[in-house]
Amino acid sequence: MSRRLVQTPQPPYYAVIFTSVRSGNQDGYLEVAGDMERLAAQQDGYLGHETARNRDGSGMTISYWRDEEAISAWRVNAKHRLARKLGNERWYDEYELRIARVEHAYSGPRTMED
């Protein structure tokens, strides 16, 4: 069966968790978001990303990375910096960004014996 969720390697690796509430101004968002998805996928150490959003405008995007160095390199990318600037000024009422080290991972469904 082909899986729809991102398949990541064995831990450890890193997750960047971006939770947000959208503002009323989404001008330019879709275009820039698409550009950032394509650009991130070209970065060394990028492992994949997933996103979900509720109808009330709250949502989250998680991207997975090989290590902190890969996250840092993406962070200083000039186009990514410009996209973040627009996010700060325009697209989000609030957000939280968390950088986390994935230590354990499990796939399912499965029979649980624990």
Place this chain on the structure above:
Amino acid sequence: MSRRLVQTPQPPYYAVIFTSVRSGNQDGYLEVAGDMERLAAQQDGYLGHETARNRDGSGMTISYWRDEEAISAWRVNAKHRLARKLGNERWYDEYELRIARVEHAYSGPRTMED
């Protein structure tokens, strides 16, 4: 301004990242999910949770915890185990569960100087 996103303490703390694709059978899901939300919130070390789901059935829930011991205690809770059994048998076509140590966290929107 009151914030809608979960407010967590300074890192380090833990995130349990559950990404999933729903099956066609959601019998009993809403009731059990509500019960689990209430029960988790009573656990020692629980810091909050957030969830988002797309219209295509893919989505994610992240819960935040003080430490690994708090996650382990919730993991062996009998009602939670029963809920996970139903999730495995009924509610999900696929899922990934990741346990991650949050090392850095930032709130926004903000002016970025980095």
